[in-house]
Amino acid sequence: MSKQIPVIEEILSANDLIALENRKLLDAHGVLAVNIMASPGAGKTSVILRAIESLRGRLRIGVIEGDVAGRVDADKVAQTGTPVVQINTGGGCHLDAPQVQSALRQLPLSEIDLLFIENVGNLICPTGFALGDHLKLMVASVPEGHDKPLKYPGMFTVVDALLLNKIDLMPYLDFDLDAFRTAVRALNAEAPLFEVSCKTGAGIEDWVEWLIRQCS
């Protein structure tokens, strides 16, 4: 058993080294990278599409789409004319730095100001793998329930900003917004919480203004 521990540490540090290379490459091109994490179906791709729409003419966007399989989300992004690379993890439940490195090689980095890295839908292990991103953002959503911060504290703790998506569904569901806000604040006193609806566009502009401030 004891022999296995150093092997795991080597794998993790190899990932961290490549994440550092990714960060250097992004910095050399003046690209701010945002790692977007959420459970499946919370609306990661929808918030990216809303940002692309809102930031048109203000910031140049690029996207890396991480999914277990398929290129449904990358096709949606490509339809907007935004440079996008799809990573298929083939069963892997998170993105890692080597995957992002190969995606960065396929993007026109000198033509990108803000890069969204959409992680695989998963609330647990994406936080354990450095990618080289500058900011971590979590998308929670109303149908998931207000108790998610209590059940998955790790991700809520490490992120730099939070979006609560699908607030248009609030009248139809027993979502306790005050309880959600209190639970988030107990874990993360600093990260701004943007309450948004990709369906109606509510709250999107506040989040987009925050993104612009991070880039400047």
Ligand code: MG
């Ligand atoms: Mg998606």
Ligand code: ZN
């Ligand atoms: Zn994983």
